[in-house]
Amino acid sequence: MKPNHFNIDAPDFHLEATLESGQVFGFEKAPDGAYEGSVRGIPVRLRQNGALHVESPRAFPAETVADYFDLTRDLSGIYALIGAEPALRPALEKYRGLRLIRQDSWEALACFIISSNNNVKRIQGIWKNLAARFGGFPRPEQIARSHERILRELGLGYRAPFLLSTACFVAANPVCLETIREAPYAEAVRRVIAFPGIGPKVADCALLYGFHKLEAFPVDVWILRAVRKLYFRNRSVSEKRVQAFGQKKWGANAGYVQQYLFHAARMDAL
DNA sequence: GTCCAGGGATTCA
């Protein structure tokens, strides 16, 4: 993994927090500390020591990586938003530079169908099984040509038919991903939620990570607990109310605040 | 053995 290697200047970037905050599942930390995975289908090895160091067996432009990690976005407004909350300042100090990745739309859609009632470790395992079986994370056509039994063998459990049905639809209607990307948030939610195995939470994850709709505010068990603790005196609150709360409070950047909240909650930093 | 995990679909009031 070395023919092509280069550095990217990334002063306001936290590679570890970005890759370990549960937004992407195809990266693995090597014994030497480098993260191994793929960016837009290209195998990479990433390391951060000052600059972001990239290794790959293939030659490709540095802009691909910069775009993937959304490195040109100015985060100062988001930092102000998070810093305005005293309870969130520790999270900001620890994880400043955590960025939302511009993932492949299909991969995000598929991964978060797999994520339901599951944990990050297992989702990573299933991602690995799929990539090993199909030679890289499978495109919708590859899954459509596959079979529910295969997906179950790879560990998807009851989610296997959900992913299969969604893959069949996307393979038959490839334009639907573009339509979702171009639609405003509310309409995009309606379209994504129509797929089997996708409810409000998975829809928000897919739209946030795969379609870069930053107003999405996914509410999973961690976010539910954190928001209840910080803003509802630990009272019992529904996911629906917490979702509405987050979107109203943090508006167009709710998804970014959510990412810091989620990572800090899981790292026990709240 | 029980509980939990980046929930959703179904059923029933």
Added chain:
DNA sequence: TGAATCCATGGA
């Protein structure tokens, strides 16, 4: 609309 239940799987 809203609460209860089931769903595969593996780690704690």
